[in-house]
Structure formats: C-alpha cells, structure tokens
Amino acid sequence: MxxxxxxxxxxxxxxxxxxxxxxxxxxxxxxxxxxxxxxxxxxxxxxxxxxxxxxxxxxxxxxxxxxxxxxxxxxxxxxxxxxxxxxxxxxxxxxxxxxxxxxxxxxxxxxxxxxxxxxxxxxxxxxxxxxxxxxxxxxxxxxxxxxxxxxxxxxxxxxxxxxxxxxxxxxxxxxxxxxxxxxxxxxxxxxxxxxxxxxxxxxxxxxxxxxxxxxxxxxxxxxxxxxxxxxxxxxxxxxxxxxxxxxxxxxxxxxxxxxxxxxxxxxxxxxxxxxxxxxxxxxxxxxxxxxxxxxxxxxxxRVLATPFRESLQCIRCGACLNACPVYRRIGGHAYGGVYSGPIGSILTPLYDSVVDNPHLPHASSLCGACQAACPVKINIPHMLIGLRELQTHQRGKSRWEKLTYHLAAAVLQRPWLYRLGLRCARLVLRPLAHEGWLRHLPGPGTAWTEARDFPAPAPRSFREQWRQLR
Amino acid sequence: MKVSLLVTCLSDALFPEVGIATVRVLRRLGIAVDFPQAQTCCGQPHFNSGYHDDARVLARHTLRTFANGQTVVVPSGSCAAMIKLEYPHLFHEDPVWHPRALDMARRTHELSDFLVNVLGVEDVGARYEGKVTYHMACHLRGLGLRTEPERLLQRVKGLEYVPLERADECCGFGGSFSVRYPGISGAMVQDKAAFIEKTGVSAVVATDAGCLMNIAGCLRRRGSAIRTLHLAQVLEKT
The missing domain is CATH 3.40.50.10420 (NagB/RpiA/CoA transferase-like)
Known part of the structure; x- marks a missing residue:
C-alpha cells in the first residue's frame, strides 16, 4: 500500500x-x-x-x-x-x-x-x-x-x-x-x-x-x-x-x-x-x-500515466466540496481520507487503494455540480464512473451485482423480453400498490422505500397505448 | 417536420402520460411523431455503474433503433445526456460505431431544448391554471439547458410561477445511488420536498422521470398534496 x-x-x-x-x-x-x-x-x-x-x-x-x-x-x-x-x-x-x-x-x-x-x-x-x-x-x-x-x-x-x-x-x-x-x-x-x-x-x-x-x-x-x-x-x-x-x-x-x-x-x-x-x-x-x-x-x-490524469489539474480550492449535495450532508470526515468531497472520492481510491475504498466512487449522485463549480472544469463525474468501471474488473466486486447488470442488459437488448419483463413486474407489483404507489418494496428495493414511496408500473405502458395515439 | 420519440424506459413503464403529453405538444406544433418500437433503455444505468461493455450493448441497440437519420426528441435530460455526451465517449476507439454515435448525438434533443432551440418556440399555446414551481434536473446542467424549461413555463397562460430555493440542487435520485445510500439520498429528497412545500404551490414541475418518481414518492410519504408534473404535462394543457 x-x-x-x-x-x-x-x-x-x-x-x-x-x-x-x-x-x-x-x-x-x-x-x-x-x-x-x-x-x-x-x-x-x-x-x-x-x-x-x-x-x-x-x-x-x-x-x-x-x-x-x-x-x-x-x-x-x-x-x-x-x-x-x-x-x-x-x-x-x-x-x-x-x-x-x-x-x-x-x-x-x-x-x-x-x-x-x-x-x-x-x-x-x-x-x-x-x-x-x-x-x-x-x-x-x-x-x-x-x-x-x-x-x-x-x-x-x-x-x-x-x-x-x-x-x-x-x-x-x-x-x-x-x-x-x-x-x-x-x-x-x-x-x-x-x-x-x-x-x-x-x-x-x-x-x-x-x-x-x-x-x-x-x-x-x-x-x-x-x-x-x-x-x-x-x-x-x-x-x-x-x-x-x-x-x-x-x-x-x-x-x-x-x-x-x-x-x-x-x-x-x-x-x-x-x-x-x-x-x-x-x-x-x-x-x-x-x-x-x-x-x-x-x-x-503514476496517476499521470492513467486516464485519471485530469485529477492532477486540481488546485485545491474546495469548490467541489461546497457544491456537492453529498458532502453538504455527510461532511469531510465521513470520506475517511485526507482529501474529502468529490475530489477526495477520486484521490483517495487512486492514491490509497481502489479495493479498500469501495464506497467513495459511488457516494455521488453524479449531479455534476462539482464540475460546474470547478475553476478548471475537472470532469469529476466521469472520473468517478471510471473508478466504478475499474471496480467491476476487480475480484472483490459482488458477483450478484455483476450478474444483475449483465442480465438486465441481456433483457433490454431484446424488445420482446423487455415487454415480457415489464408485464411480469406489473403483475407482481400492481396488486401491492395503493393508488399506484408502493410503501414497501422487497429485496434491494427496500432501500428505496426506506425514504419514499415507489411508483408501481402503469396499468398500460406507453408502447401499449401508442397504437391509439396514432 | 418529423421526429422520432425516445420515450425512455422509465416513462414507458411508470409514467406513460409523460410520453403521451410529449406527443400531443409536438403534434400541436405541427410536428409528426413516430415511435420506433424496438427502443428499450439507453444504457445509462449500466454506464453509470461502470458496466461499460453492457452499456455499449444497449447503446448499439439504441443506435440501430434510431438509425433512420431523423431528429430524436427525448422527454428526459438524463437520457439525452447519455446519448449526446456519453455515447461518443463510449465508442471513441471504435471506427464503426463512433461516427454513428456522433451522428445520433447531433440529432438528439431533450424536449425543452428541441422546443426552444430547434423550433425557436417559447409559447407553445398552453394554458394551466395554478401555482407551480420548477426543479432543475441535474443533466440539464450538463447539457447547458439552464433556462429553457423555465422560459417555456413562464409563457404558459394562467400559470403562476414561483421560484424554488436551491432549485438546481440534486433531488437525490442518481439511479443506483438512491438504493446504495438511502440515508444520504433520503436526506436530499426530504430537503427538496421541504423547499417545494415552502413555496405554497399546487404542483412541482421537472423534466425527468427519475427526479419525478423520487420527488413524488417523497411528497407522498410526507402526506403532501402537491402534485408532480413533467414539463410536457403542463405544456400539453390548453
């Protein structure tokens, strides 16, 4: 290290x-x-x-x-x-x-x-x-x-x-x-x-x-x-x-x-x-x-020779911290490193270890407020995504997550499967909904409904209504 | 003029009324709309989470689906940004797909961008009685669309526009972010909802299904009666 x-x-x-x-x-x-x-x-x-x-x-x-x-x-x-x-x-x-x-x-x-x-x-x-x-x-x-x-x-x-x-x-x-x-x-x-x-x-x-x-x-x-x-x-x-x-x-x-x-x-x-x-x-x-x-x-x-070279343009003004809605809520110490906020979420994994800092690249909604505030317009969201990409190639990454994304892509590239999937989701979720909204989602969706309701799929999707629209 | 609608998977599945409103607004302005049936998802969730090979699979599917050379209108800044900014980036070393990505990036427009900057229309002939406020979706910042939706709203007859405190602060959606960090995301959307409630409006307008489902879900949880509307749903009304 x-x-x-x-x-x-x-x-x-x-x-x-x-x-x-x-x-x-x-x-x-x-x-x-x-x-x-x-x-x-x-x-x-x-x-x-x-x-x-x-x-x-x-x-x-x-x-x-x-x-x-x-x-x-x-x-x-x-x-x-x-x-x-x-x-x-x-x-x-x-x-x-x-x-x-x-x-x-x-x-x-x-x-x-x-x-x-x-x-x-x-x-x-x-x-x-x-x-x-x-x-x-x-x-x-x-x-x-x-x-x-x-x-x-x-x-x-x-x-x-x-x-x-x-x-x-x-x-x-x-x-x-x-x-x-x-x-x-x-x-x-x-x-x-x-x-x-x-x-x-x-x-x-x-x-x-x-x-x-x-x-x-x-x-x-x-x-x-x-x-x-x-x-x-x-x-x-x-x-x-x-x-x-x-x-x-x-x-x-x-x-x-x-x-x-x-x-x-x-x-x-x-x-x-x-x-x-x-x-x-x-x-x-x-x-x-x-x-x-x-x-x-x-x-x-070492970083100079990677796709993350742009991070070396940072002049340590702190603007990205002030602009960041995540920093604003969790403060600097939560990031665990010397540098915090959006730029810290790049520097800490890069200089310390990508494996040992699994959360930092994800602790951002990618809203882009950091880049808009940065005096040298560093594309921080892109570098966070780049670090996420590095993680997907690492062994520690959850296999379950990899499989989910892979499966989703397999479904989404086949319109008939996408339609079928949509229909299944509707069949399962609509009966649980009240006025079209769910108070509790099962599985990984629990995290969503901790903070807010989730919309159930509509009774008829847009594509199902398109024929009448024509 | 003829355009192809990219309705986005979220609108297709969760908020079909957004797609319908978009079609109606465009038709009222004399634009013919078609809907390529093979469209599914632009691949942004995969791209943002770092699964770039999977994202490329979905990007190629979308590029093929919209290969007809027509202008593409998207009622979402987030999906428009994926196509306009990230597709070229995803294929920058691919001699076959990079030109196709650049081509689609050029002819793709988020709805307010299309209305204001392509058609040159700010008054779409809409009428909406009520007090509304507006939340700026983050990807509009990336696309440089800082004023377009507000300009459209301010020309709607009967509409009383109330500015929102910290209107351009992220609502906390962020795709997988909202599920990975419900605590942070929840704190963000609670603040957003509180600012919206403070304005005393009957509806809040945004341009992305992601923000809308997040903000609406939170307002509901808070027992608020404030409605959430996509910009197209306001512009649709006459």
Whole structure:
C-alpha cells in the first residue's frame, strides 16, 4: 500500500449514519457550503469572460502536465539560481525524512506551519513530534484541529465541524484560561497564542499554491496572514509542494490568481498573496536565511500515466466540496481520507487503494455540480464512473451485482423480453400498490422505500397505448 | 417536420402520460411523431455503474433503433445526456460505431431544448391554471439547458410561477445511488420536498422521470398534496 494516506478504512456507512444524525454538524455544513457556494457564483459572475478564463486555466494545466518533467527541472534550476535548495521526494516517507534532515542540520527545534494539505497527506506532524520537535499549526482552523487531535474536514475550512462552543473549550484547555464562546474573543486568543510561537520558531513549513518554473517563485494564498509570518519570521523556510503545482511562466500566474479565491470563497483575491523567490538576499532585512523546496511525487507520476490524469489539474480550492449535495450532508470526515468531497472520492481510491475504498466512487449522485463549480472544469463525474468501471474488473466486486447488470442488459437488448419483463413486474407489483404507489418494496428495493414511496408500473405502458395515439 | 420519440424506459413503464403529453405538444406544433418500437433503455444505468461493455450493448441497440437519420426528441435530460455526451465517449476507439454515435448525438434533443432551440418556440399555446414551481434536473446542467424549461413555463397562460430555493440542487435520485445510500439520498429528497412545500404551490414541475418518481414518492410519504408534473404535462394543457 502507498504510504500516501494511511487512511482509516473505516465503515463508510456507519460514518454517514453518524453524520446524518448530528444536527449541529448538519447546520454547520449547510451554513459554510451555502456561503462559499454563493461566493463561488458571485465571484464567477463578476467576470465577463469567466468561461474563457477557466478554459484557459485548464489548457495551462493540460500543457504543464504534458511536459511536467521539463517544467520541474526548470523550476529546480530557477530556485537554485535564487539561492534556494530543492529536494525531490518520491514518497511520503522520503519527504518526511527530508524535512527531518533539514531540521537536524539547521538545529531547528521549534516549528511553525501554515496550512498545507500536502503536509497532511504525508502525515508530517506526527513524524516531527516523534523526533522531539515542537510543531504548531498557525492557520486558526488548523490550530484547533491540531489541539483537538483531528484531521481537517474541509480543504479550506478545516474546522467547519466545530462550533464556537467547542472551539472555546479546546482553546481554554490549551491556554489554561476560561475563554468565552465569542468569535472575536476566540480569534484574539488564537492570535495572542500564535504570535508567541512565530517569535520563537526556528523553522517555518508552508505548502505551495503555485510555483513558477521560469522564475523559481512560490506563491501562497491565505486570508489570515499566518502564511506570511511562517515564511518570514523563522530562520529556515521549508515549502512542501505536490509536483502538479508547477506553472510554466510568470504570465500564467494571474490566470490562476484570478480564479482560485473566486472559486473558493468568491473573493477577487485572498487577503494575502505571498510571492517568495529564494531566501533573504544580501542587504535585505527580513526573510529566512535558508529556503528549501520539497517536491513531492507520492503517486502523482503514476496517476499521470492513467486516464485519471485530469485529477492532477486540481488546485485545491474546495469548490467541489461546497457544491456537492453529498458532502453538504455527510461532511469531510465521513470520506475517511485526507482529501474529502468529490475530489477526495477520486484521490483517495487512486492514491490509497481502489479495493479498500469501495464506497467513495459511488457516494455521488453524479449531479455534476462539482464540475460546474470547478475553476478548471475537472470532469469529476466521469472520473468517478471510471473508478466504478475499474471496480467491476476487480475480484472483490459482488458477483450478484455483476450478474444483475449483465442480465438486465441481456433483457433490454431484446424488445420482446423487455415487454415480457415489464408485464411480469406489473403483475407482481400492481396488486401491492395503493393508488399506484408502493410503501414497501422487497429485496434491494427496500432501500428505496426506506425514504419514499415507489411508483408501481402503469396499468398500460406507453408502447401499449401508442397504437391509439396514432 | 418529423421526429422520432425516445420515450425512455422509465416513462414507458411508470409514467406513460409523460410520453403521451410529449406527443400531443409536438403534434400541436405541427410536428409528426413516430415511435420506433424496438427502443428499450439507453444504457445509462449500466454506464453509470461502470458496466461499460453492457452499456455499449444497449447503446448499439439504441443506435440501430434510431438509425433512420431523423431528429430524436427525448422527454428526459438524463437520457439525452447519455446519448449526446456519453455515447461518443463510449465508442471513441471504435471506427464503426463512433461516427454513428456522433451522428445520433447531433440529432438528439431533450424536449425543452428541441422546443426552444430547434423550433425557436417559447409559447407553445398552453394554458394551466395554478401555482407551480420548477426543479432543475441535474443533466440539464450538463447539457447547458439552464433556462429553457423555465422560459417555456413562464409563457404558459394562467400559470403562476414561483421560484424554488436551491432549485438546481440534486433531488437525490442518481439511479443506483438512491438504493446504495438511502440515508444520504433520503436526506436530499426530504430537503427538496421541504423547499417545494415552502413555496405554497399546487404542483412541482421537472423534466425527468427519475427526479419525478423520487420527488413524488417523497411528497407522498410526507402526506403532501402537491402534485408532480413533467414539463410536457403542463405544456400539453390548453
């Protein structure tokens, strides 16, 4: 198994049941996703050429992925030319060892981190802590998650499953004082607690939203400003990026800057857009002494060579989560992986295991709201169907299901059999119906009638009435 | 003008009145309709569940059945999307069937698409007394038909149109999804039904038998008196 995820191969159905029976979670999910989706629509609507812009962004990503090797080497050269160090990690373990090695070499004991899903992906914090280092997440949501010992439940709003009350409890316990459950007081407490950490830190670890190959610039998008403090206060800055985040040219950057915040929240730009090109230069007063860029593969180059390559275009904006009616009801933790929502339902099976995540590709009504919201128009429904297709070729797949579909196709390609089947269904079901509707269906149909009635076949089908219609 | 009706298996078996209404609306507009008798199912359930070989069998059957070169009208965005978007994809490496799939994709239209974008008609001469709201079927999003059904509804005389909150959110049908995950699907359709009830309408309109059976089944379970109608059933009334 790929070390990518170390997913909890938990009981998806049980997690779903728990989430659906949790009213505060339901309320929080509706509130967050409605606000962010309204932002997404507003943000897109504000640009007259939004469709062309999204298509253009997709083309840039397609091109970059087609020449990924070339642009990564160019990025490496550019970063080195600016005085930075570049490290290549083929998997999570290698990436963790690289970061640990840098900490050892630079005598770093205290680490601050800005929000990075890639660091979640490689389970960096437990490795750093096991080595005796102190790690503090500085994105407020991530800080709460870290204190609670949990994992993020949303790409951009990691603590959405928490309420003001639970955040007050968590922060009070950590700080040893009794904090009120008021948003402003909690934010101020967070700020005070985190400022000390910034001041004391030896090393800052960030993610990377974009990296420009021709200039060696890494770009960080944030709203709280913690990413800027993380990358400027400490002596050492380590940036961790998935290899798909590279962009060829400086001129490609505005295309994505215009899209990312709009897609995620509806903002024209996030509050902070931080561009970092190498470490502190001679004569400069701030910035780190050393800049390290860790390029993480961790299964990406394998996926690049599959029909699922399009998933590498994802810029982790979270729009598909907000748009998804399923995510909105079950929340991020139910997905069991680091990445949740529609994109998580593709990434987790692809990078972890298709066999061990049988539910995720099916946990979608294929409504297409994700693709409509995605800034690079990733055809998520198609990839979910592609994963379902992979499953049908696997041995673990229920034989009964295979046989049912196969039999159905055999019947449906023969009109006389179809008519016969229809007549049989009518004979069986109509006597059980009340006003043409069934309250309980037998067999696999029970699942349907758990939630709603089922229509009995009509007394006469359309084709039986066609003759009179003529 | 002459068109072939692809009535869809769900309408054929469960809601024949949808097919009948479609034929009546088309005839009123001077369109001759034929019904190729060999038609069964477009294969979407198989495609969506990953059984692509079986889906290809049914797609070939449908392509053969509608090989006459005529315009095909489908009172379902879901089946229309299967033919227009997925058939070419299913056969993209097949030199014989790919051109045939592309050909059928080109001449197939969902009902509101056909009326508004092919015939150029928004007022079909219908009259319907009552307050209705409209649920947008998901596949219309995929087909780029974001306004057509509403434009048709708003030109129906006597009809009072009430917009629906979260009208374009999936009702939770999703074919096998509704049976695999009744909890999630049930929560989705319950929310949909609650939004519909909030509008105070006497009927909710949609364009797909799948959404209709899901929403109607839920409204019934909730003891609601609100009717569910296919768009064609509203446009049929004079």
């Amino acid at each position: 790929n070390s990518y995820a170390q997913h909890e191969h938990h009981d998806f159905l049980n997690a779903v049941r728990q989430a659906l029976a949790d009213p505060p979670l339901q309320a929080a999910l509706v509130r967050l996703t409605s606000t962010l989706m309204a932002g997404n629509r507003r943000g897109y609507a504000a640009l007259a050429d939004i469709d062309a812009l999204r298509d253009h962004a997709k083309l840039i990503k397609e091109h970059t992925l087609a020449y990924l090797d070339r642009y990564l080497e160019q990025l490496e050269m550019s970063v080195q030319k600016q005085g930075g160090h570049v490290h290549w990690a083929s998997d999570a373990e290698e990436a963790r060892q690289i970061v640990l090695g840098i900490a050892r070499q630079t005598n770093s004991r205290r680490i601050v981190k800005s929000k990075s899903m890639t660091s979640e992906e490689i389970h960096l914090n437990p490795a750093l802590e096991a080595a005796g280092l102190e790690v503090t997440e500085t994105d407020f949501g991530e800080f709460i998650i870290q204190l609670a010992g949990e994992r993020p439940s949303h790409l951009v709003a990691p603590a959405v499953h928490h309420t003001r009350e639970s955040i007050a409890r968590i922060l009070s316990k950590y700080s040893g004082e009794t904090l009120p459950d008021e948003a402003q007081a909690l934010a101020q407490a967070g700020r005070r607690l985190l400022r000390q950490k910034f001041a004391q830190a030896d090393m800052g670890i960030s993610g990377v939203n974009f990296a420009v190959a021709e200039t060696g610039t890494i770009v960080l998008i944030s709203n709280e400003g913690n990413a800027r403090l993380t990358t400027t206060c400490p002596r050492i800055h380590v940036a961790l990026m998935g290899i798909e985040k590279v962009l060829p040219r400086w001129g490609d950057l505005p295309v994505f800057l215009k899209l990312l915040a709009r897609a995620a929240t509806g903002q024209a730009l996030s509050v902070y857009t931080t561009l970092i090109t190498g470490p502190r230069r001679r004569g400069e007063t701030d910035g780190p002494e050393e800049f390290h860029l860790v390029l993480l593969d961790n299964g990406r180059s």
